Every structure is written in structure tokens, then in C-alpha cells.
Amino acid sequence: MPLRFITNSERFLKIIFGLTLFVVLVMGGLAYRYVKELTKSIDEVQHNYEVHILLEKMVSALKDAESGKRGYIITKDSTFLEPLLTNSDTFQYSLAQLEELTKKNPEQQKNIEELRTKVEKNLAIFQKTLQLANNNNIDSPEFIEAFKEGRRTMNSVRFKIKQMAAHETNILGTSRAKSYKNLNNAPMVVYYVIILSLLILLLTYLHISRSLKILKEKNELLETFKKSTTQSEIISKHGNWIWHVEDNIYEYSDNLYRLLGEEPQSFEPNLENYLSFVHPDDIEKLTQHVEEMKENEDLPFIHYRVIQKNGIIKHFKAYAKLLVDSDGYKRLLGTTADITDEIENYRIIEKRNLELERSNKELSSFNYVASHDLQEPLRKIQTFLSRLEDKEKDNLSNNGQLYIERIKSSTSRMRSLIDDLLQFSRTNKSEEALADSNINILLETAKHDLAEIIADKRARISSDSIPSMRVIPFQIKQLFLNLLSNSLKYSREKTAPIITISYSRTNASALPNVKYSKYYAYHTITIQDNGIGFDQEYAEKIFVLFNRLHNKTEYSGTGIGLSICKKIVENHNGYITAYGNPDIGATFTVYLPIT
Structure with a gap:
């Protein structure tokens, strides 16, 4: 599996895990917040309920005290004073509790102080009226005024208690409204969080499913690759x-x-x-x-x-x-x-190289024999023929003179054959180093060597300017020499040879009959003549060693010249082609790589 795929999957899953954890924390925080809000709301309701209960107890205690005071004044029965004495303690205790419950509410604390003052004033008035009643002064203006003042004080106490109850009710209403709003928003938020969580989980599932599918494909590919590797190890x-x-x-x-x-x-x-x-x-x-x-x-x-x-x-x-x-x-x-097979093959190649080296030495010995030992008898034969012709020609019959001419022709052909074979064997070696060479000078040198036959046949040779190339100079000169000799040799009778040498560049893809080449482009040299030409079906055969298209009595030659041309071009990693048209002429194209 590619490392990038694994890394991306791990990174994505880490991100998804982080998002999921974040969502869970958010949901937990929201749940905690709303539970806390709900608990706070319940506590506030409970608090308000307790405050109302205390306030109601205080109102009830005040009513009982007021009723007991009136009953005592009317009946002079002391049993009416018992609720007053009992509720007085209850009232004080409730007031203390109320003060404790509302200690965080400055406004209620202030109301409690005012309420305590009013209650104390009411009790003081109550004591005064009770004293006047005991003295039978209930008809006195002082008693009447005190009694009225007590009622007003009691009414103000009741009003203050109602005011405090109303304040608690307002607080409870505000708290309820706030809690109601929060609790109403809670389902929506939780719903959205759940939806988001489900989407994240769905995305995670899809990604994991895709990753598992890819992982399965990669595992199958790895398994195939493993088997292929095993087979490759065995084969190689x-x-x-x-x-x-x-x-x-x-x-x-x-x-x-x-x-x-x-x-x-x-x-x-x-x-x-x-x-x-x-x-x-x-x-x-x-x-x-x-x-x-x-x-x-x-x-x-x-x-x-x-x-x-x-x-x-x-x-x-x-x-x-x-x-x-x-x-x-x-x-x-x-x-x-x-590499046992390689070692064995290397040893076989070494052995064959030694055999080839021996063969080369034998070939060198043959070249020496061909250039010295074989030519020596030919020179003696030609010498004796020359002497025989000079001294005994008149004594020979016509048949004898004909035989001498045939022997001279055969010895000349034999010498040409030996020279061409030596030339081919030397051309077959490509050890000569490539050098930057002026091709135009090499062409002129070849024309100079053929100056006599060019003059005899009144041939016209024209050529383009050819750029310098990295070649083996001697072989390229021999190439021009053989191609020009071929065009001069196979010229038409009574027609002056016209030879045109042109130059161009050819991309490797445009080479004829060449599927692959390691070079990008080639120098292209074309030699075109107006000679006797040949049938195109022989275009390949004319480069074969000793192959001749014409009878030796018609045109001289050994059938080696064009073979030498092909070998020279191959030594330069090039190609040579021929195109002929009978009685119109022949065209030879040489492709040499641009290096």
C-alpha cells in the first residue's frame, strides 16, 4: 500500500476522532449546563416556595394576634392572649428564617428590616392598647387613637408582606422565563448536535468503508506483487x-x-x-x-x-x-x-575471444600472404608474359597470341581481386579513431584519384557543401572513391556521365526500413548518376560480396566495391540504400549519424 494513502487515512481518522470527541464534550457540556440550569430553577422555585410559606405564616400569625387582641379587649378573657404570645415567638422565628433565606437579596433584606420595624411598632401599640384595656380606658380618646394606629400599622405590615411576596413572585417569574428559554433551546441544540454527530459518524463510516475497499485492493495487489516478485526471484x-x-x-x-x-x-x-x-x-x-x-x-x-x-x-x-x-x-x-551462469558465459566468451584473436592473427597472416606471397607469382607471370610478348610474339600463332591476351587479362583480374580483398579486409576493421574531418576535402581527394578516368569520360561532377563530421577519414575517402568509380564504370555509351552529390539532414523517424535508432538525426549524402541503372529488385543484392549484375566481359570489376561501401557505412553506425532505374541511372544514399 502506498505510504501516502496510509498517512492520509490515519490523518483523516485522527481528525474525525478529534471532531467526534469535541462533539461529545460539547454535548456533555450542554447537558451539564442545562441540568445545572434546571437544578438552579428548581432551587429557586423551592426557595420562593419557602419564602412564601414563611410570609404566609407571618400573615397568619399577625391575623391570630389581631383576633386575640380584639377578643381580649371585648371579653377580658386572658385565653385570647395565648395565640398572641405564641405567634409572637413564631413571628420572630419566621422573620429570622426569612432573613436567612433572602440574605443574598439586598432589596428583601431592606424589606425585612422595614417589616421588623413595623412589627415592633405594632407590638408596642398592642402593649399600649392592652394596658389601656386593662385599665378600662377603652372609651378614652387615647385608646381609640392607639387602636386605630394599631390597625394602620397592621395594614402596613400586611402590605409589606404582600410587597415582599410580590417581589419573590417577580424573581420567580424572571427565573422561570430564563429557564424556560434555555430549556426550550436545549432540545434544538441537542438535536443539531446529534445530527452533526450522525453526519460525522456517517462520513467516518463512508471513509472507513472506502479505506477498507482500497486496503483490500491494495492487499490483493500486494499479494499479486508478492507472487510476481517470487516468480521474478526464481526466474532471475x-x-x-x-x-x-x-x-x-x-x-x-x-x-x-x-x-x-x-x-x-x-x-x-x-x-x-x-x-x-x-x-x-x-x-x-x-x-x-x-x-x-x-x-x-x-x-x-x-x-x-x-x-x-x-x-x-x-x-x-x-x-x-x-x-x-x-x-x-x-x-x-x-x-x-x-551469477554462476554469467561467470560460465564470461569464461566461454573469453575462450571465444581467444579463438577470435587467433583467427584475427591468421587473417593478418593471410593478408600478409595475399599482399606479398600471392602477388609475387603474379608479378613473375606478368614479367614472363611481357618478355614472351616482346621476344616471341612474331613466332606465335594467332591462337597463341590470343592465349597470351587471355592470360594477361586473367592476371590483371587476379591482381584487382587480391587488391580489393585486401581493401575489404582493411575496411572490415574499425579500430581507427573517429576524428572531426572536412568531408569536402575527402571528396576532392577521391575525385583527384579518379581524375584520369573522369577526364577520359568527360564526366561532370557537382556537389553541395557538406559540413564537417566525426568519421574515419581514410574510410570515408574510400567510400567516395568506390561510389564515384561505380557511377563512372556503369555509365552509358556515348553519354557523358553526370554525377550529382547532394547533402541534407534526416530525422531518425524518417529513415527507410529502420524501426529503432539510438540517434536523433543523420547526415544524408546522396550520389546520383545518369548511368545504366539497375532493376530495383537487385537493390539489396548489389551490396553482397562478389555479387555482380553484369557479365565480366561487359563491365570490369570484382563485385567487392559496393560491399566495401556498406562495410564502411556500418563501421560508422550508418545506413546505405540504393535505388535504380534501368537506362536512367542509379542513386546511392548514405546516412551517417549526427554525434
């Missing part, structure tokens, strides 16, 4: 291993066991067990490499041998690179390959 004869740096433990792939000739996971993957398979002559070297690996946490390419239990010796090549993950955990990922 290599095995993988991991060294966990901090823990100093190893992991071996199944195919690494197979490379050692063992069953997968047949022994514990550790260094000691592995070294038991290493060739005794390579143990010290490999151990030193392992120590350097542990010290440098790196393993460059190393080579060593192992011996399987069946006695077969295998050549191994190993390489490892350090990998550090996002947590800083270090692992050395290694690959060990069986």
Missing part, C-alpha cells in the same frame, strides 16, 4: 534479505534458501547459518564485508562463492541499501543473485 535467480539494524536480526526470502539448495525457511535466518554455506576460501573476505556493512550500514556490490550440500559451487553477487522509515527505524534491504 536472486533472493532478497533484510537486516534490521537496531534489532540485529535477519529476514530471508524463500528463494534465497533455494539458491543455497535448501527448502524455504528450513533454517533460522542468521549470519552464522548463512556463513556455513560460504566457500572456505571466501569466508574471510565475506566476513570482512559484513563487518564493514554493520559499521557503515551499507553494502556495495560484493562477489563470493557458496557450496550447496550436494557439492555444487555457485557464484553469488550481493548488494544492499539502507532504508530509514518515518519513525527513524533502520533496515538494510539486500539482494543476492546467482
Whole structure:
């Protein structure tokens, strides 16, 4: 699974978890807030209820005291004074409780002080009227005035108590309104929070579902990749291993066991067990490499041998690179390959190179023989023929003279053939270094070597200016020489040869019959003549060694010249093509890579 996918999934789930936790905390806070508001509202209702009860008790006590006072005044019965004396204590106690309940309310505290003053005044008036009544002064103006004053004081006490009750009622109403508003908002807020939570949970579910689907696909892909890797290890004869740096433990792939000739996971993957398979002559070297690996946490390419239990010796090549993950955990990922076949192939190639070197020496010996030993008898034959022709020509019959001419022609052809073979063998070697060369000068040099035949045939040769190239100068000169000689040789009778040499650049994609090229573009040199031409069906055959399209009696030649041209172009990683039209002319196109 890609690391980016895992990281993004973990980050997303952490964000979702954080949001969910936040929502839960918000919901808990809101619930706590509304429960607290509700508790506060209940406490306030209870508080108001207690205050009202006390106020009602006080009103009841005042009414009983007032009734007892009147009954006593009318009947002079002292039993009417008992409620007055009892309710007086009750009134004082209730007043003290009321003062305690409303201690956080400055306005009610003020009302209580006023109420206490009024009650005390009312009691004082009550004592005065009671004294006057005891003295039988109920008809005196003083008693009447005191009695009226008592009623007014009692009314003011009642009014104050009603005022205090009304104040408590207002407080209760405001508190209820506030609580009602909060409690009305609570379901809406909780509803929205629940909806948001459900959306978050739905989003989380969708993401987890998608992640699990992707994870399943990745796991299937990993499983496929694992099987493919296993097959690749088997086919390519290599095995993988991991060294966990901090823990100093190893992991071996199944195919690494197979490379050692063992069953997968047949022994514990550790260094000691592995070294038991290493060739005794390579143990010290490999151990030193392992120590350097542990010290440098790196393993460059190393080579060593192992011996399987069946006695077969295998050549191994190993390489490892350090990998550090996002947590800083270090692992050395290694690959060990069986290169026994490569070693054997290398030895075979070395053997073949030695054979090729011997063949080259033999070819060099042949070139020497061809250039010296074979040409020496030809020179003697030509010398004796010349002497025979000079001294015995008149004594020879016509048939004898014809035979001499045929021998001279054959020896000339033999010399040309040997020279061309030597030229082809030298052209077959491409050890000469490439050099920046003026192609125009090489072309002029080739024309200069052909000046005599050009003059004899009154040929006209025109050429474009050709840029400098990195070539083997001698071979390119030989290329021009052979192509120009070919056009001059195969010219039409009684028609002066006209040879046109043009230059252009060609993209690699436009090369004929070439599917792939490592070069981008090519120098293109075209040599066109007005000679006898050829059928296009022979366009490939004319480059084959010793292949001739015309009888040797019609046109001289050995059939090697165009083969030399092809070999020169191939030595330069180029291509040559031919296009012919009978009795109209031939066109040779040379493509040399631009480097």
C-alpha cells in the first residue's frame, strides 16, 4: 500500500476522532449546563416556595394576634392572649428564617428590616392598647387613637408582606422565563448536535468503508506483487534479505534458501547459518564485508562463492541499501543473485575471444600472404608474359597470341581481386579513431584519384557543401572513391556521365526500413548518376560480396566495391540504400549519424 494513502487515512481518522470527541464534550457540556440550569430553577422555585410559606405564616400569625387582641379587649378573657404570645415567638422565628433565606437579596433584606420595624411598632401599640384595656380606658380618646394606629400599622405590615411576596413572585417569574428559554433551546441544540454527530459518524463510516475497499485492493495487489516478485526471484535467480539494524536480526526470502539448495525457511535466518554455506576460501573476505556493512550500514556490490550440500559451487553477487522509515527505524534491504551462469558465459566468451584473436592473427597472416606471397607469382607471370610478348610474339600463332591476351587479362583480374580483398579486409576493421574531418576535402581527394578516368569520360561532377563530421577519414575517402568509380564504370555509351552529390539532414523517424535508432538525426549524402541503372529488385543484392549484375566481359570489376561501401557505412553506425532505374541511372544514399 502506498505510504501516502496510509498517512492520509490515519490523518483523516485522527481528525474525525478529534471532531467526534469535541462533539461529545460539547454535548456533555450542554447537558451539564442545562441540568445545572434546571437544578438552579428548581432551587429557586423551592426557595420562593419557602419564602412564601414563611410570609404566609407571618400573615397568619399577625391575623391570630389581631383576633386575640380584639377578643381580649371585648371579653377580658386572658385565653385570647395565648395565640398572641405564641405567634409572637413564631413571628420572630419566621422573620429570622426569612432573613436567612433572602440574605443574598439586598432589596428583601431592606424589606425585612422595614417589616421588623413595623412589627415592633405594632407590638408596642398592642402593649399600649392592652394596658389601656386593662385599665378600662377603652372609651378614652387615647385608646381609640392607639387602636386605630394599631390597625394602620397592621395594614402596613400586611402590605409589606404582600410587597415582599410580590417581589419573590417577580424573581420567580424572571427565573422561570430564563429557564424556560434555555430549556426550550436545549432540545434544538441537542438535536443539531446529534445530527452533526450522525453526519460525522456517517462520513467516518463512508471513509472507513472506502479505506477498507482500497486496503483490500491494495492487499490483493500486494499479494499479486508478492507472487510476481517470487516468480521474478526464481526466474532471475536472486533472493532478497533484510537486516534490521537496531534489532540485529535477519529476514530471508524463500528463494534465497533455494539458491543455497535448501527448502524455504528450513533454517533460522542468521549470519552464522548463512556463513556455513560460504566457500572456505571466501569466508574471510565475506566476513570482512559484513563487518564493514554493520559499521557503515551499507553494502556495495560484493562477489563470493557458496557450496550447496550436494557439492555444487555457485557464484553469488550481493548488494544492499539502507532504508530509514518515518519513525527513524533502520533496515538494510539486500539482494543476492546467482551469477554462476554469467561467470560460465564470461569464461566461454573469453575462450571465444581467444579463438577470435587467433583467427584475427591468421587473417593478418593471410593478408600478409595475399599482399606479398600471392602477388609475387603474379608479378613473375606478368614479367614472363611481357618478355614472351616482346621476344616471341612474331613466332606465335594467332591462337597463341590470343592465349597470351587471355592470360594477361586473367592476371590483371587476379591482381584487382587480391587488391580489393585486401581493401575489404582493411575496411572490415574499425579500430581507427573517429576524428572531426572536412568531408569536402575527402571528396576532392577521391575525385583527384579518379581524375584520369573522369577526364577520359568527360564526366561532370557537382556537389553541395557538406559540413564537417566525426568519421574515419581514410574510410570515408574510400567510400567516395568506390561510389564515384561505380557511377563512372556503369555509365552509358556515348553519354557523358553526370554525377550529382547532394547533402541534407534526416530525422531518425524518417529513415527507410529502420524501426529503432539510438540517434536523433543523420547526415544524408546522396550520389546520383545518369548511368545504366539497375532493376530495383537487385537493390539489396548489389551490396553482397562478389555479387555482380553484369557479365565480366561487359563491365570490369570484382563485385567487392559496393560491399566495401556498406562495410564502411556500418563501421560508422550508418545506413546505405540504393535505388535504380534501368537506362536512367542509379542513386546511392548514405546516412551517417549526427554525434
